[in-house]
Amino acid sequence: MDTLLINILDPKATKLLKDLEEMELISIQNPGESGFASVLKKLRSNSDSTPTLEEITAEVESERTKRYAG
Template identity: 45%
Template sequence: MNVLTINILNPKAEMLLENLADLQLIAIKSKKNNPFLQVVERLRKKNEGNIPSLEEITNEVEIVRAKK
């Protein structure tokens, strides 16, 4: 059995998935809203275009190592 996470972009797709569940071809489990995951998702969206480069990460690591 494979488990997939799907973002539904069109409401018609949700209807198709519900029809597949009615035919017992798939099982749909709704997720509970986890406040921690909501915060993580909000932070990811906020910093989406601000990903540090490998060089920046390496520099930060070297600074921390030098302090020790």
């Protein structure tokens, strides 16, 4: 199986791709729906509050300090 990144220049091409997907010749995935972003979205939906970028950065720096202190 090959994976390609395609920039669609003409909206008519989207219909062609959807037709190919319906014929089960290709599978279409939205980049936002797969990978790391998808995992983050799922985890954040289970949380009461989402940490800010500053909170995440502070936690990462804290862990790095612990790891490399010894």
